[in-house]
Amino acid sequence: MNGPPDMEIVGTLSDLPTSAVGSRHLVWWGNIGFMLIEGTGFALAAAAYLYLMTQAPAWPPKGDALPGLLWGGIFTALLLVSEIPALWVLRCARAKKVGGVRWGTLILTLFGAALLVPRGFEFAHLGVPWHQDGYGSVVWLLLVLHTTHVVTELGESAVQTVWLFTHQIGDDQFSDVEDNSNYWTFVVVAWLPIYVLIYWAPRAV
């Protein structure tokens, strides 16, 4: 019976490096995959919002209050500001700067915790409880979906910070910091259309 075919060595892979940066790195692609999944989820939730909006005679329905603008504005501003340390830590990770990734990740963690404060007030000032009607349900859905991402990022950044400050950092960990920063950017960018839907669509209709 036949065994594996006869082989001939034509080259070596041993000279290859043992890590990579950016989209050359394998895990970067896994991160993109999960962004695609979550992004699709956001897009579909937004589509559900728009569907209910186009089916309703009035939006928000008669008797429902508009969401207050103050806390949504504060959250959005703070989130956009947080993008600065996110981009800075990305640069530090690519340049393999140890101090930069440690402090940058810590700053992101602090931003994540701080963001939960205006987010909490946003929930309180949405104007309609989730169980009142379809409008209330879908507005809460959008905000809850985004909040789970903020919480996840807070968690991931916090765990990374603890690890980075207590260990010697290798190339794979620089990649992890890169991926975390990219995901943070995704959370920021995903918020913008959702912000428009929650706060401005009912005012425009």
Place this chain on the structure above:
Amino acid sequence: MTPDPALEDQISRTWGDPPGLWGFIATVDHKRIAARYIVTALLLMFLAGMLALDMRWQLTVPENTRMTPQLYNESFSLHGSTMLYLVSVPVMEAMAFWLVPLMLGARNMAFPRLGAFSYWLYLGGVLTLWIAHAMDITPDLGWFEYPPLAGPAYSPGHRADIWAQMITFTEVAALCASVNVAATILKMRPPGMTLARMPVFLWAMLIASIMTILSMPAIMLVTSMLISDRMVSTHFFSPGAGGDVILFQHLFWFFGHPEVYIIFIPATGFVSSIVETFSRRRLFGHSVLVLSIISIGALAFGLWVHHMFAVGLPRLGNDFYTAASMAIALPAGLQIFCWIATIWSGRPRFDTPMLWVIAFVLTFVIGGLSGIMTASAALDLQLTDTYFIVAHFHYVLVGGALFPLFGAFCYWYPKATGRMMSERWGKIALVGIVGGFNLGFFPMHLLGLMGMPRRVYTYPTGMGWDTLNQIATAGSVISVLGGLVFVANAVVSYWRGAPSGADPWQGSTLEWASASPAPPWNFTYTPVVHSLTPMWDESRPLPVMEGLASDHREVLITSVTDAAPLYRQKSTSPSIWPIVAAVAVTIMFIASIFTPWAVPLGSVLIGAALTGWFWPLRPRAKQGPLGRGA
């Protein structure tokens, strides 16, 4: 070149699994994980088949009181849900898990622990549904539970919640598996396997994975919205409170239609591989096949409204979805042309895998054509929700996915086990399964045209439906008997089949370059590829590269389009974290059927498990200022 025994010994120790139960639980070997997926799915297929026989028996005579309506309704719900969520998609993922690294000359998947996690979470979904059945809280509203029937007002209790959460399990598992497969295919190809030299099978698995990523969020979202309506009084689907019942259908079918192509497209990959090897010539129309798969994948997202033609949506939309649903027949038809053209210009051999391909063409085309009939929004108003549709979807799913799967099973069985299945019993099983299936399901087209709706636990006397129902039952019984022969063949051949050697069929692609069964690390050296059919190339010996580490687990990462070697990536060893994380997620999912507090509390548990999973194992800083590590 003779293999170096010292090298093989070291690699074997690096890549081997720990023995016993610990190795079973902690393994990240893609072949072992795929095997348990396949065994689980086949067992569930058997259970679903038993449910089907029970229903067929009930429908053999009119006004039958043997089964209560409650039991029957549970049966069709459990049968459909099991086959669609727990068998068809998972088994295709499993075939990808098993074959993709082998066909790429790679040592493992991109994310080995994620693969193990996918299986354990899938198992959680299986247990959720079937333990619920054992406890008599079986879901009973079909495999797509429309509100308001599935809402809190008309279905109190937890049956509908069990269904919705089971889906969450299986969809998270499938999404993780898809990211894994896609990353492996994009980043771990052998040197020289540019996208243009990538076999059709890998294209099929890549497209199916991307489709999964883009469609499954829809069903996750909609089942969560349903649970939310039922548990915390949201009003997504309450018509009286500004919600919309049809929103559920749009979101569900936005997933539901791509889902059936996610099941079918891998099957086209199986057919392509088998046709190439058993025609003994390279596939005709490689670019047509690849473009067809890509266009089917894209078109599949634009068809979902054809499941809603009877809802009363605007006519202009129905016209568009009719045209789009018919248009998908073009790439599907061209694929069939290419396969037949390969046979026409080849030297066909009629071993069992090729016979399954023939059965596939004969059967699937009937299903495809009945699909063209239902693609017409107008004609569908007579055909939808009747036994015509039951016939249609069984023809495309059984003929279009299961027959290629059985062929693939026979084809790659020697690679997995080192043994050949019996040709004689394989042919007997095929005749039973294929003949029984057609006898059982063809009459259903007529039953639908004669007015028999679907999902009915009985029907009146005097409608003229009796004889056809009896024929359908007889055919189903024959088909199941054939299935039992198939399984018996597989089991007996494991111990008594003829030894196969590495390449019993003279296959064209790289998996045939490894030993049979493949060792845990698949390949000692990394193949270099110069064509679509590397095993048929003139150049012998097979060109390979050495240099991947043998003292720790390492895989080769290459570039996306040109497969140029980029770097060597550490590959994870056996780990407890996948099962721990899966248990944490299972606890959260099941508890959230009973209380919403399970979500925040469960998340803490999951966070802990994920922290353990991703905690990098590098040395802690010793003394002095923290600095850069080696």
Place this chain on the structure above:
Amino acid sequence: MRRIPILLAALLLNGCGGIQSVMSPAGDEAAALHDLLLLSVAVCGAIYLLVMGGLGWSLWRRRGATVPALTGEEPALDRSLWVAAAVILAGLTILIVGSFLADRALFAARGSEALQVRVTGHQYWWRIEYRDPATGRWIETANELHLPQGRTARVALGSADVIHSFWVPNVAGKIDMVPGRRNLIDLTPRRLGWFRGQCSEYCGTQHAHMAFDVKVDSPPAFDAWLAAQARPASPAPDPIAAQGASVFAGPCAACHAVRGTDAGGRAGPDLTHFASRRSIAAGTLPMTRGNVQAWIAQPQALKPGVPMPAVPLSPKDADAVAHYLATLR
């Protein structure tokens, strides 16, 4: 596999003349769809034969071939690919055009005046109301739909609870009855006689027993029937019926209405002219005295899961109620 066409022919002839059949059109809409069905079967059948022919020829031609297989570019196969694509496109074009034409036929009567009917789906029965053009009032009945031959009935479909679907295959295709939505369907019957409709969207435990009888009458007969349905119930003609009526006024009247009496419940079907119908319990059983009596005594035994509870009645009272219902023509 060869026995399939023979089977098909035999059974097709058997099933053609059904009262709930797509293949026996008795109305304009069903006729248009039947024509499309035949066109589709012809086109799809031709394609199937072509594919099977191609496969069979390929297998036959190359069986036992010893000559090495062709590889590389084969101009003949490449050209054939284009031919195959053209054939597929041609077939699809024929079917798409046929579909659009049939769709237009389904809505052809929309511009013109029609008999207005309202059908509301319940678990597991049908509320049927006709608009009286003279008075503008709605005349209510249940579970049996009468239609005038040659006239279009425009049926507004709704649901009181879950999604149902209205389907009379001999007359037209089906349309769902969706809560929160009003759908319209045109029915233009051409043949006199009895037909059967059935719910075609899974709606719960007794979805299988949610059917209705359809009678196509000549226009004068239809008008007479409708006028009779519009009248309130005649008073009970004999003492047993009177006894039955008084028992009815208790538990039964909570859910059922008999116009002309105090019974005004709307949770269940209107029974004002119950005895004029052909079947009971939404097409579950034929209208006979025995079936009515059994239904009143034990609805859950005959249709388990139906919302009608078993009301305990003494045998004398049950007999009286059944007798009373039999007088409600």
